[in-house]
Amino acid sequence: MxxxxxxxxxxxxxxxxxxxxxxxxxxxxxxxxxxxxxxxxxxxxxxxxxxxxxxxxxxxxxxxxxxxxxxxxxxxxxxxxxxxxxxxxxxxxxxxxxxxxxxxxxxxxxxxxxxxxxxxxxxxxxxxxxxxxxxxxxxxxxxxxxxxxxxxxxxxxxxxxxxxxxxxxxxxxxxxxxNHVNPEVKKKAEEEAQKAGFTKISPITIGTVRYTSTARMHRAQKDTLVDVQIQPTDFLARRTAVLGMTRTGKSNTVKTTVSAVAIAAMKDGIKVGQLIFDVNGEYANATSQDDGSSIAEVFSDTICYRAIDTPDRPHFKDLRINFYEQPNIALGLLDQLSKETRGNAQDITTFLTSSLDQPDASERGPFNRWQVRKAAFYCILNAAQYRAPNSFIVEFPVNQQVINLVKPELSANFPGTISRGNNQQFYSLSLEKATEWFKAARRVNRVAKLPSSTGGDWVDSSLEAYLNVLTNESSGGTYIRGYRQIQEYVDYHSDSRQGDVVEEILKFLYSGRIVILDLSAGPVSIRETLSKRIATAVFNRQFDVLNSGKHPMNVVLYVEEAHNLIGKDKALTDTWPRIAKEGAKAKIAFVYATQEPSSVHPNILANTENWFVTHLNNDDELKSLGKFYDFGHFLKSLKAAQDVGFARIKTLSSPFVIPTQINRFTPSEIKAEIADILNQNK
Known part of the structure; x- marks a missing residue:
């Protein structure tokens, strides 16, 4: 027995x-x-x-x-x-x-x-x-x-x-x-996967076991290589750090992860939106490292954006906004961009820090003043050489007293006003004629204040600043930079863009698509300004759904050069640190790549669940890494071994670090797997 x-x-x-x-x-x-x-x-x-x-x-x-x-x-x-x-x-x-x-x-x-x-x-x-x-x-x-x-x-x-x-x-x-996962961890992962819409969770093969750079004996034969697998749910609603020097496999790891998440979602027919902030353009564009292909080519429904005109690449959408179509957002963007260069000029500061947010139309006075300021803003944009959409018309209301007082300063054939309801008169003018009218109104107002219909001044302090900026002259008659202050930011504007780019990106993202923001072209400062605006919108949308009592859709954000966004000096109340710190609650997975782990906010590092670390050549960086899990065992190896894709990985499901050779991003194999999935789903 x-x-x-x-x-x-x-x-x-x-x-x-x-x-x-x-x-x-x-x-x-x-x-x-x-x-x-x-x-x-x-x-x-x-x-x-x-x-x-x-x-x-x-x-x-x-x-x-x-x-x-x-x-x-x-x-x-x-x-x-x-x-x-x-x-x-x-x-x-x-x-x-x-x-x-x-x-x-x-x-x-x-x-x-x-x-x-x-x-x-x-x-x-x-x-x-x-x-x-x-x-x-x-x-x-x-x-x-x-x-x-x-x-x-x-x-x-x-x-x-x-x-x-x-x-x-x-x-x-x-x-x-x-590849061991304890029973209770596996059960919890299955429950989370079911909540996310997965009918099953198949582990993802991320690479093979590799102990040392010299791999002559323990990796001698391919049939003896041991696969390292990770659970898809380890990434969803989690934080993942991809750390290492340039050319040691960070981007390959991110591409492999993007592909794995997309294929896992495809197998179960669920939606997982993935948004890549592509600082170097290596995910949207084919490189020699990708066998002449890219994420955008492998996954044909990928949406790519750029912040410049791309007539040679029509599949790229415009990341910029149309300043004439979204004046409130445009003015806020100009305010952010010019903070370090505008000096203390009062008129310029008043202009840039004012608001063009639309008030309630039932509040007739504020609504009319908003329409006039908006019209003056269009004229300032035109003066600063921001190209307007074809046949653009400027409309704004004026009372009869102002019309009569300004008329003598206008050319003989100047167009008249259009009568609208409620006894209101509107000008409907081209940008050139609108500019002529506002300059004339400013000249008249300097001699005798133009009256409003309520008995006050028609040109309030805010509009006065707008008119001074339009004419490059202060109220006292001295020269100011005026509209020239914003000329250097003309590259942020696109006259062909229609609709809010942020809403458009969110629409694609929540349809389960991969969206890539190619930030390698265009102004460098656009990386922070436009990226932050988009990230804020994702964060707010996810938490709005969560706070309504519903389950948010899983979204994955990928960020390169992350130390610039979630560095030590960043307040935890800023957008990016909040995404990294709190986003998991609202099903936002945050994958950040950097060469400088010591520069990342320590609170974010401490709350990171998944780690992919390749080669680091600096003792200070290694010292900061050695504080986490059992990475201290690998510090000498991480400093010495520069092999591409040789990583030490720690995932949520695994209690210890596994030295791994990350699989190479191979488009042909991924395309074949996608084709198999599509055939099975027919």
Whole structure:
């Protein structure tokens, strides 16, 4: 009967973690603490398993794999280890003396390696192979009361006289380790996926296990590579950091992630909007790194925006706004852009800080004044050479007294007013004629104040500033920069844009599309101003849905050069820090890439769930990274290894860092997978 139980147990998951234990044995645990163990190994055992790379995984067990059922309950567990460094054995001094003496006695003919024992007697040779390894304890695998494999993140006990044997997991055993997700974590992920609309959650293969830059032995054959998988729900409504120097695989990681999320959503027929703030233009445009393709080409329904005219690329939409169509937004944008250059000129400051937000039409006085200010604003734009849409007409109301007083200052053939309801007179003029009229009104008003229909001044302080800006002259008659102050921002305006670009982007995003904002062309300052406006709109929309008691749709935001947006000096009440800090509540996933993790706001780093780290060449950056999870084990490797795509990843579902070679973004394979999904959905 005992043999039957042992047979059943030997086929269980605990034993599977040891792999082919007859061949994977590498040593004995001879020292133990709650966080580390010391392993006695030797060169022969390491040779048999193709070496023990730095940061590789080991497993240690105190039971006989063929007689698990006979083991004490306390021994029915497997401890997961990570190889950190060699350590000295007590007899190392004698070993070193013996090795030196042996080399000193060598003859000239023994300069090259000899037989397997290298000139020593077999007993001495065997003893001199012994060495120690210091290993970190990552956790304990055990079977719970439901017969499911679980991983605890520590150990319950340590033995002074340990029975533990160490094994090197490869193949299926290694796959079980790096892709293990505890039952309760998996259940919660499934529940979150169902809320998001997924009927099932298939793990995404992000790459393969890679321990070191030198990958001659442990990655010698493709059929022995072990896939590293992540859960799609790890990214949805989470924060993800992609850290590393330029040309070490950050953008490849982001592209792989974008593709994985899009395909996961496609398989289940749900909507996940993805918005990429593409600072360098590498996601919207094909590069040599993408096999001549891009995200936009692989996913044909991707929407791309640029902040310049692109007649050679008609598929790009205009990211800019039409200043004539959205004067309130345009004036606010000009205010932001000119804060550092406008100086203290009172008229210019009054003009730029005023509001063109439309008041309630039932409030006739404020509504009329708004219409007049808006008309004057159009004239200022025209003077500053902001190109207007074809046949653009300026309309504004005027009372009869003002019409009569200004008329003598106008040309003989100047158009008359149009009568509207409520005894109101409106001018309907071209930009040139409207400019002529406002300049004439200013001249008259300087001599005698133009009266309003309510008995006050028709030209209030705000309109006076507008007219002074239009004429480049202060009320006292001195020169001011006036409309020339805003001429340098003409590139932010598009006369062909129709409709609010932000609303348009949100429409595409909430239809489940990938939207790419190519910020590599056009004014540099547009990265912050327009990006912030769009990000704010996404944030507000998501929280409006959440606060209404509904479930927001999942949205993923990708940001390059993130240290400029969520840096240490940024207030947590600013838009980008709020997205990073609070966005998860409203189903906003935030993926940020940077070369400078030390420059990112520490509060945001502390709340980041997923990490992809490639090469960092600076000790200060590595020091800031070493504070999180078990990245401290990899600092030397991260500084030395510059291999593209060689990352150390920590995801929400995994309790420890996994060294991984990220899969290359391969358009042909992704297109084939998309075609298969579309065929299955027919």
């Amino acid at each position: 005992a043999d039957i139980f042992n047979q059943i147990a030997s086929d269980g998951d605990l034993v599977k973690l040891l792999g082919d234990y007859d061949k994977s044995f590498v040593g004995y645990v001879y020292g133990m603490r709650f966080d580390e163990v010391l392993v006695l190994t030797n060169d022969a055992w390491k040779h048999a398993v193709n070496g023990l790379p730095h940061n590789s995984f080991l497993v240690a067990a105190g039971f006989n794999p063929s007689k698990v059922a006979d083991a004490d309950i306390i021994d029915q567990e497997v401890i997961l280890l990570r190889v950190l460094e060699p350590v000295s054995l007590p007899q190392d001094t004698d070993f070193i003396r013996t090795r030196i003496e042996h080399h000193q006695r060598r003859t000239f003919d023994e300069k090259l390696p000899g037989d397997v024992n290298d000139g020593m007697d077999p007993m001495t040779h065997a003893e001199l192979q012994a060495g120690g390894l210091r290993c970190s304890i990552l956790g304990t695998f055990y079977m719970d009361e439901n017969g499911l494999l679980r991983l605890g993140s520590d150990i319950e006990n340590f033995m002074t006289l340990s029975r533990l044997r160490a094994y090197k997991p490869i193949g299926n055993a290694l796959s079980m380790i790096v």
